[in-house]
Amino acid sequence: MPALLAENVTAGYGRTPIINDISLSVERGTVTTIIGPNGAGKSTFAKTLVGILRTSTGRIMVEDLDITRMPGHLIPRNGLVYVPQNDNVFKSLSVRENLEVGGFAAKGDTSARMEEILSVFTDLNKAREKRAGFLSGGQQNLLAIARALMVEPKVIVLDEPTAGLSPAYTDVVWNQIERIAQTGTGILVVEQNVERALKHADFVHIFVAGSNHVHGLASEIASLDLPAIFLGRAEAK
Amino acid sequence: MSAFWFYVFTLVFFLFDYFILAMGLNIQYGETGILNFAYIGFVALGAYVTGASSLPASAGTGQQYIMGWGLPFPLNLLLGGVAASLLAVFVALIAMRRLRTDYLAVVLISFSLVFYDITNNYVPLFNGADGLYNVPEPLAGIFKLTTNSFVPFFAIVTGLIALIMWWAMSRITKSPLGRTFRAIRDDEGVAAALGKGVFRYQLTSMLIGSFYAGIGGGLLVQFGGSFNTTSWLPAETFVVFAVIIVGGVGNNVGLLVGALLVETLLIHLPAFLPDIPGHPGLIEYIDTIVVGVLLWVMLWFRPQGVVPERIRKTPLALLQGLKSDRSTNEEVPAMSISDGAGVNEEGGVRD
Numbered sequence A: 001m002p003a004l005l006a007e008n009v010t011a012g013y014g015r016t017p018i019i020n021d022i023s024l025s026v027e028r029g030t031v032t033t034i035i036g037p038n039g040a041g042k043s044t045f046a047k048t049l050v051g052i053l054r055t056s057t058g059r060i061m062v063e064d065l066d067i068t069r070m071p072g073h074l075i076p077r078n079g080l081v082y083v084p085q086n087d088n089v090f091k092s093l094s095v096r097e098n099l100e101v102g103g104f105a106a107k108g109d110t111s112a113r114m115e116e117i118l119s120v121f122t123d124l125n126k127a128r129e130k131r132a133g134f135l136s137g138g139q140q141n142l143l144a145i146a147r148a149l150m151v152e153p154k155v156i157v158l159d160e161p162t163a164g165l166s167p168a169y170t171d172v173v174w175n176q177i178e179r180i181a182q183t184g185t186g187i188l189v190v191e192q193n194v195e196r197a198l199k200h201a202d203f204v205h206i207f208v209a210g211s212n213h214v215h216g217l218a219s220e221i222a223s224l225d226l227p228a229i230f231l232g233r234a235e236a237k
Numbered sequence B: 001m002s003a004f005w006f007y008v009f010t011l012v013f014f015l016f017d018y019f020i021l022a023m024g025l026n027i028q029y030g031e032t033g034i035l036n037f038a039y040i041g042f043v044a045l046g047a048y049v050t051g052a053s054s055l056p057a058s059a060g061t062g063q064q065y066i067m068g069w070g071l072p073f074p075l076n077l078l079l080g081g082v083a084a085s086l087l088a089v090f091v092a093l094i095a096m097r098r099l100r101t102d103y104l105a106v107v108l109i110s111f112s113l114v115f116y117d118i119t120n121n122y123v124p125l126f127n128g129a130d131g132l133y134n135v136p137e138p139l140a141g142i143f144k145l146t147t148n149s150f151v152p153f154f155a156i157v158t159g160l161i162a163l164i165m166w167w168a169m170s171r172i173t174k175s176p177l178g179r180t181f182r183a184i185r186d187d188e189g190v191a192a193a194l195g196k197g198v199f200r201y202q203l204t205s206m207l208i209g210s211f212y213a214g215i216g217g218g219l220l221v222q223f224g225g226s227f228n229t230t231s232w233l234p235a236e237t238f239v240v241f242a243v244i245i246v247g248g249v250g251n252n253v254g255l256l257v258g259a260l261l262v263e264t265l266l267i268h269l270p271a272f273l274p275d276i277p278g279h280p281g282l283i284e285y286i287d288t289i290v291v292g293v294l295l296w297v298m299l300w301f302r303p304q305g306v307v308p309e310r311i312r313k314t315p316l317a318l319l320q321g322l323k324s325d326r327s328t329n330e331e332v333p334a335m336s337i338s339d340g341a342g343v344n345e346e347g348g349v350r351d
Helices: A042-049 A095-105 A111-120 A122-126 A137-149 A167-182 A194-200 A218-222 A226-230 B003-031 B039-054 B075-095 B101-121 B147-174 B176-186 B188-193 B198-224 B234-247 B252-268 B282-301 B315-319
Strands: A004-013 A016-026 A031-035 A055-062 A080-083 A155-159 A186-190 A203-208 A211-217
Touching: A004 A042, A016 A031, A016 A042, A016 A055, A016 A186, A016 A203, A031 A042, A031 A167, A031 A194, A042 A055, A042 A080, A042 A155, A042 A186, A080 A137, A080 B188, A095 A111, A095 A137, A095 B176, A111 A122, A111 A137, A122 A137, A137 A155, A137 A167, A167 A186, A167 A194, A194 A218, A203 A218, A203 A226, A211 A218, B003 B039, B003 B147, B003 B176, B003 B198, B003 B234, B003 B252, B039 B075, B039 B101, B039 B198, B039 B234, B075 B101, B075 B198, B101 B234, B147 B176, B147 B198, B147 B252, B176 B188, B176 B198, B188 B198, B234 B252, B234 B282, B252 B282
Parallel strands: A016 A211, A031 A186, A031 A203, A080 A155, A155 A186
Antiparallel strands: A004 A016, A004 A055, A203 A211
8 A cells, every 4th residue: 555645636726727637656665756847736736735735636545544635734643744845944943843843743742753853863953952044954954854754754745855955965855865765754755856856766757737747667767858758749658 | 199109100000011912912923923903903892891891881871881790800801801802713713714914914904993993983882982981990999099099009910910911921932832823923834734723823822812902901991991992093003013023022021121112111101291382292293203213223123122032942842951052042153064065974064
């Protein structure tokens, strides 16, 4: 059973569909990326998965639980957590407080979980009592990812976690993503950087014009004529 | 009691009363990010309900008002607070479900104006433009207080109430609830993505803040003995905003400083000064200009206020024995890396 399953999902803003009939699954312990040109509907799809946008058709499952019509704020406690692109931390709160807020949907005492996470994210551990707004962009993204881990999610959806970061910190973030996947969490990453996505992902989906145009193993996707696919000149497989 | 001390205790009353009002607006705006431009409307409702519930039945009083139950202090005051909270729930259900920030602020201003017009023109509600008067002085009969002795007495009572409300507010802002309010203020979208029911928390914040507004209004009407529509022009909301912006948004101690600087020293102290010969009322206008300029200067040069917001130590952090961070109010330089410099093998940043 996949950790996350989206079947024939159509959604958009108001009555205008942005994504059409998209199906996708994420297995536990794997990294799946969505790449595609600007305006392909990648972020829209991510927002639809986590209930920010409503599906007009289709079904979204987290393991055996149907979350299609579930209010967005109830979804994290059922195992699916979303990390938005940019401005994704509470800047006036400390690193510790950010993690505590992230643990809201978890059951019981989250202090042990927080210590466990901080022992992995060494940067954050050093800055635990600093305001998140004073962290660098890369550290803020790591904090947002760390905060998502507080509820021990089945799946994390990351919307461009390396946008605007230096190459060095992009590596840091991707290494952490791979480490998280190794613990058995399914990860879905919306990514603009094709090279990085192919390097770090197990499965890749290419969205073009609101459709899941091509998908497959990262190694298979790497052999395709990606510029042609991005420009809509190649047939879907 | 000399006139000097009468004025001093009057100022003390306004200091504590505006401290309460500032705490109420601060939890809405400073902690949760709700731009409540109708705040003075909630203050007014608290004042009217407290006054009307403590007055006897209106027949024969020369006034028209609802209630007239002759409730004793502090039941009338609590009723004023509860009434303001109920109004907040009503307003929140209508306006806050779908509107955010600027749009919500515009709707709340409109609400304030509508409420003002209704109370000003619908006489059977709270006696129209004349407002309520002859509101009983609380506990004056029990302690056999004269008009002179009532002023210091009630200033002290208001101080005690402010102390209790400050203690309660500190508990709220340091609790997980307060932390959630601040998270919503920073980014309600991210808060929702983490499982927070944003509207429910905003509603809670409105409810708590409006209770404070109602209590502050109730104290006003009992101190002065009267309350009418000239006491709460919609623009009065911005005086309370000035209190929290000057004092320090998100900091309860800063609110007391703001109440002292803005409300006590700038608004009420000059009101006791003699008029400038040939220019009656000029001091009041200068006063308003000074408050406006102060607000401008603070927003430009020190937007965090005189006493800035501090990072709260939650019980969890205290239990873990985390060291108190002496630099929480200082701007800590961002730890950044460039081109791999400073990155260790584990992806951490070197000291």
